[in-house]
Amino acid sequence: MIELYVLNELAAFPKYGTLTAVAEKMNVSQPALSRSMKKLEEDLGIQLFERGKNRIILNENGKIAAEYAQKVIDAETAFEKKVIEYEQTHRIFSFASIAPMPISELTPILSQQFIGMTVKSELKDNEKELYKSLDSGKSKLVVTLAPPKNTEKYAAVKLFTENLFIVLPKNHRLAEKDKISLKDLAGEKILIYSKLGFWYETTKKLIPNVEFFDQQEMSALRQLAKLTELPSFVTNFTIQNVCEMKDKKAVPISDSEVNVTFWCVCLKKNANQLATIFSQIRAIYGE
Structure with missing residues (x-):
């Protein structure tokens, strides 16, 4: 039975041309490549190469063999892809x-x-x-x-529906507002979770000159939100976290883009x- 790696090596000859180039691209030694091509010829009972001094190139048989070797490789790749797709689907x-x-x-x-x-x-x-x-x-x-x-x-x-709120210290200039827009937060330094999907770019775009302090872990963000006076965001799904912060207040944000x-x-x-x-x-x- 012919190994797939041998067909890969054979199929590389039309593209790279010489034994030296193929050996380099396939990350094998020239003697090892030469032996595997010789073994392939013996297994098939057909000469695939013209050999000269320091030179080995495909003959007509070899060109046809390399073409079919590529088809086998493509079929094997398609086979693997389809089996994986089936597994993932089911x-x-x-x-x-x-x-x-x-x-x-x-x-x-x-x-x-x-x-x-x-x-x-x-x-x-x-x-x-x-x-x-x-x-x-x-x-x-x-x-x-x-x-x-x-x-x-x-x-x-x-x-x-999900609605955005900004959590502010109760002594913040905007804390007494019933509702604010994102532009009211211009120039603020805000704690934010970095993995927010559309929320991240939307808020960054709509708050002029904002400085985000990105957090990779939600637990770290919550801890910093409790211990510092930096504003942070919550939504109607996570607003219960503000109940643990007696000195903070969650103010609704009016922009349609974040409701x-x-x-x-x-x-x-x-x-x-x-x-x-x-x-x-x-x-x-x-x-």
Whole structure:
């Protein structure tokens, strides 16, 4: 039986031309490459190379053999890809979201529905990447900031609304306001979690001259929020954390860009597979 690595070496000859070049590209010694090509000729009973002094090149038989070797390699690559895709399709449920809270809320729902499957999530910061992931089949479900425009291709269900608040010391200049806009925070130094999806760039864009103190771990951010007077963000889903900080106040932010409704979107051809999930979402969130 001919080993695949030998076919890989043979298929490299049309591209690189010489024994020296092929050996270098395939990371093998020239004597080892020469021996494996000689063994291949013996196994096939066909001469594949013209050999001269310090020279070895493919003959016509060799060119045809190299062409078919490449086809075998391509078939092996396709075989591996398809088997992995099948495994992922039947053992892994992948979804992606524009923000972290939908991931936290949906993961247990999906895990309960797809027992025996691994639920994997990915955070994206723009909807173009979400739809790319959905269209390619990498994600079976995505969470967006708006329902899809192409209702012939996509199916969707409303998830929930999330509203942004700024946590301020009670002696802060804005703490007595009933509501503020992001531009009111101009020039502030703000603690922020770095893995926020769309929230991060949106707030940074809408607050003039803001200085973010990025935190990679949520636990570290919460600790700093308690111990310092630096403002930080919460939403209606995490506002309970402010109850632990008696000297702080959460003020709602009025900008429409940070008071958002999330939508779960799937390919319409897969809607039947997610019908139960969509029904559960409607029942839980009542949107």
